[in-house]
Amino acid sequence: MLKQLVEKIKSEEIDVEELVEKKIEEAKKINEELNCFITICEDYARKRAKEIKQKIKKGEATNLKLVGVPFTIKDNILTKGIRTTAGSRILLNYIPPFSATVVERIEREGAIIIGKTSMDEFGFGSFNVNVGVGFKIPKNPNDTSRVCGGSSGGSACATKTLEIPSLAESTGGSISAPSSFCGVVGLTPSYGKVSRFGLIDYASSLDKIGTMALNVEDSFLVYDTIKGFDENDETSRSEERDSELKKKLAIPKEAFDSCEKEIKEKFMGSLKKIGWEYEEVSIPLLKFSIQSYYIIAMAEASTNLARYKGIAFGAQENVEEKNFREYFTKIRSENFGFEAKRRILLGSFVRSVGYKGQYYYKALAIRKKIIEEIEKLFKNFDAFVLPAMPIFPPKIEEALSLSPEKVYALDICTIPWNLCGLPHISIPIKEENYKQLGFEVVCNRFEEEKLKKLSLEFENKLK
Numbered sequence: 001m002l003k004q005l006v007e008k009i010k011s012e013e014i015d016v017e018e019l020v021e022k023k024i025e026e027a028k029k030i031n032e033e034l035n036c037f038i039t040i041c042e043d044y045a046r047k048r049a050k051e052i053k054q055k056i057k058k059g060e061a062t063n064l065k066l067v068g069v070p071f072t073i074k075d076n077i078l079t080k081g082i083r084t085t086a087g088s089r090i091l092l093n094y095i096p097p098f099s100a101t102v103v104e105r106i107e108r109e110g111a112i113i114i115g116k117t118s119m120d121e122f123g124f125g126s127f128n129v130n131v132g133v134g135f136k137i138p139k140n141p142n143d144t145s146r147v148c149g150g151s152s153g154g155s156a157c158a159t160k161t162l163e164i165p166s167l168a169e170s171t172g173g174s175i176s177a178p179s180s181f182c183g184v185v186g187l188t189p190s191y192g193k194v195s196r197f198g199l200i201d202y203a204s205s206l207d208k209i210g211t212m213a214l215n216v217e218d219s220f221l222v223y224d225t226i227k228g229f230d231e232n233d234e235t236s237r238s239e240e241r242d243s244e245l246k247k248k249l250a251i252p253k254e255a256f257d258s259c260e261k262e263i264k265e266k267f268m269g270s271l272k273k274i275g276w277e278y279e280e281v282s283i284p285l286l287k288f289s290i291q292s293y294y295i296i297a298m299a300e301a302s303t304n305l306a307r308y309k310g311i312a313f314g315a316q317e318n319v320e321e322k323n324f325r326e327y328f329t330k331i332r333s334e335n336f337g338f339e340a341k342r343r344i345l346l347g348s349f350v351r352s353v354g355y356k357g358q359y360y361y362k363a364l365a366i367r368k369k370i371i372e373e374i375e376k377l378f379k380n381f382d383a384f385v386l387p388a389m390p391i392f393p394p395k396i397e398e399a400l401s402l403s404p405e406k407v408y409a410l411d412i413c414t415i416p417w418n419l420c421g422l423p424h425i426s427i428p429i430k431e432e433n434y435k436q437l438g439f440e441v442v443c444n445r446f447e448e449e450k451l452k453k454l455s456l457e458f459e460n461k462l463k
Ligand code: GLN
Pocket: 122, 123, 124, 125, 126, 150, 151, 169, 170, 171, 172, 173, 174, 175, 202, 297, 411
């Protein structure tokens, strides 16, 4: 538990510099085999450890919640002075001039960043095999021939192997999916609950920063330090909601039906262990959530990626006599990966003048309707529960050979909640081999407190 670790660091029973050194060495070693880091910032971490040690000695660290805790950060979250690539060659040498609000908030509590983790380029993927040009695919720590899950695959892999927390990000399932595949706890807060200031945008109306950790208590400890209003993010909120406990759960039929047989059985076995009342509920529109999500996500992604044209950020070349159109075409052709290009093309199409009504506005209307339906349903139960992924982690080659439609469809257990901005958590159902599975719990918007209550109890019963 992080709380105990922090106490030991404060009382100097554990030497913070030694701890950080040990984690850096371990990180370097596992990275050779697992590729979970894009950058290991050893000098930065050593310097911070020294400063923190001084603070402890001077008695200035007594009230800090994360003193000396080594952290990893997904590489689409800005870290001042530490290279931040979003997993893309177009940002290969980008050094941010400021840190994201979430990074400032954990550092204020004494956290020590040791590295930036691997991800699908800009978050575009479910298995972390859509890496940018020249980047390496991270491997599942429980079976290195298999994927980590995406897009925050490096964070899940590092959390599992180094046993330290990570700040990750989800647009449509990027925290739950890799947490399920690697066997860690992944917490995705309500949209707006955690500031996105300093996050490299994928789809601005869907992106959420959350946490990965070894257990529920640690996940919420980290979440509590990063949550809340930030004047730099107009969509951030401090709102909290709570509703009376009904001790009743719902299985969303349309998502559950898409799961493999073995996954369903494992999940039902776990649900029995929890012992609460449950019922299956049908949300007919849920089957359109994938289409609605990918249209909105790609439309926003294509807009957000327009800023990478070789001028203000990232990859640049001598302009020489080329005209602007040739110049940015060259930069973008050479530096974006295949999936990023696909999404730019599709995203630009669905929001183009003649097609907006047929695709983009329809997708927004479906999202609105699903939100309304789900809000109504929450009157009768506390949470949706379901497997976090419909399959076990596939082999890397298998994942690479799947068609995009097939990959997108496999997001059915995570996309609906992300589309509606609902807080959710994936708790590992303990397994020995690569067949890891997350037990996903989804609460109503801003009901993080209820989510915490439920997941602490469920985690205990799932042990
Ligand atoms: N698999 C989804 C996508 O490719 C979600 C990824 C994410 O949450 N960043 O968009």
